[in-house]
Amino acid sequence: MSTKERFDGVTAEQVMLLALIGLSAVFLIEPIVQDYPADARVFPQMMAGVVFVGCVLLLIQDYLPGPLRTFVAEDMSVTTADDSILDDQEETVEEEETTTEERPPRLGEEYGYGVNDTVFMVVMSVLYLAAGWAAGFLFVTLPFVWAYTTWFRIRWYVGLGLAVFATAIVWFFMEFLILPFDQGEIFDFSPFLPFVLEALWFVSPELAGSVAAVRARVI
């Protein structure tokens, strides 16, 4: 069996369980290594023990003896009793849902890059977080939303409007809750902010006026 074939059988649940086993092992071992006092150690270790044993049981459920396997694997829900009445109707609903679903092509597909939508969403979010940390959310929100909506081929003016709206939300967070969203941990573009507002004056004096008024009131 090749390595690829071996990994093909691995499910996301198994990866998740392995990660949780690793995490719970850390929670079990760390208090011993760092010599935590009893009142700081017992509770997390107890809970880590439950997670560790539970995850191991779930991971090896196919190899467990009958009754134990039932306990580990079988779905137990007190709400499933009424399913008989609803089953048929739910099936019809699902059928209808799938028939109405349409998926327009993504921007990348034009260039031969077919990326799973969920993966794209997570990767973009992580990039947005990293860029926000490095340069401040105020400056990276607009390109993030613009890029996201462009990828999904949302009409350009809707995407741009949403990007401006999202940036305005971040700006409100910054002004009203006094958050340093204009400063990143690596880059500090905050000294340029007055120039940006001045530039805004040329684009729309009314908008720049209201922004200045709000800023004056807050500060």
Added chain:
Amino acid sequence: MAVDAFFDGLSIAIGPEALLWLTVGLLLGIVLGALPGIGSPVGMAIVLPLTLPLESTMALILLIAIYSGAMFGGSIAAILINAPGTESAAATTLDGYPMSKNGLAKNALAIATTASALNGFLAAIILLLISPVLIQVVLAFGSPEYFLLAILGISLITIVTQGSIVKGLVAGALGFMISTIGTGILSPRPRYTFGQFGLYDGIDFVAALIGMFAFAEMMKLAAKSQIAEADVSLGGSIKEGVRTVFKYPKTTVKSGLIGMGIGMIPGSGATTSTFVAYAEEARSSAKDGRFGEGDPRGVIAPEAANNPTVSGSLIPTLSFGIPGSGSTAVLLGGILMHGLQPGPVLFDEQLQITYALFISLFLGNVLILAVGLTVIPYASRLTELDTNVIIPAVVVLSFAGAYTLNQNWFDVMAVVVLGVLGFYMVQYNYSVIAFVLGIVLGPIAEENFFRSLQISGGDYAIFVDPLNRPLSFLLSVLILLILVGPFLKPYLERKIDRV
């Protein structure tokens, strides 16, 4: 004292500020509920950090109003495009969408509004009436009972939600485990921080809520790539819809009571109550019913059940800190974030806050009726929004909100990490509510666990002592029965059959 507290609560609830937040919350809730994939827990989780500058009662009124509004809003998308805005509206699609296809969309929406508001209204009155009894029950609880109650809550969730019991326990214990990151509760010593200063305060449970609900939900929405663009025609009559609800008073009241009863059970939530109410109505009206083809009783039953579930789930949330659903888990997060403690204090020294919340719920349902019936002609516009427009907006709000909590980048990272974890947990039937409950209740459970051991001098028998602590013993037996019961049931049934 209760009467004084009631009038104090009333003066808070009918004050201009409370009414403003109630209206804002309801409108926001209706909009968020009507957007497929958002719903009440996501909406509440996003709004939660924004309530930081608000006074605690106002913040809670806003959150409860969003919850109530989303319960109604969820039915808009369910009826018009067959995509429930909230999980609790899933049962409404069964007859609501066929009604819409039969040209009776306005009737269905008016039925949903009236049934939802009417029963929410009745449930709020019941809640006000039974609160004096609740006070007595809550005051009987001590440290061991509170610890056991947290365990009981998670145990109940594991058997109420789908999936194996072991999965539920793993989820709950994982939540408890994550909650211990940061400075210890009893001895102020950093735990599991690995030298990272940002982890000294632990992972904020509000950030965890945002991750598990908002971010995970957005991942789910992206996976579905469901675009809610459909030909929506709003036919029918609002007046006729309102009249229909009064034509079936038995269905309305019965479903409302089912909703409130199930709402009181931790973990069950509105999804369970609406399906149970629908199934009960389908069973009792089997002779003349046309369920699944647009029978109005198929809309009345789930909608009459969903809003009373909000009232019902407030009982375990406020009295014991055990949320009944994802939304009440977020609400509990809000209660704790604003420095309030669920339990005896909310029913004793701060009873006026509790009454203010109940009265707001009552007023909120009056508003739902007024606002709901007014927005029906414009409802279809909400469902035409593209989900790929919603996702980046929610991501921006989630990250900014998480950072707002403590100005800590670890909280923002927690949103992504726990969001991804939540996404897979949902996919493989692990109870997200048990996990969230673990995170939210972790510090309370740990503190009460150690306080119990301090009382008993380290003797674990304090949790199972029938003579000195009968309530603890009863709770321990209940936990055992809940966990082992489902497996013993078939064995006992076989034995009884043989006899």
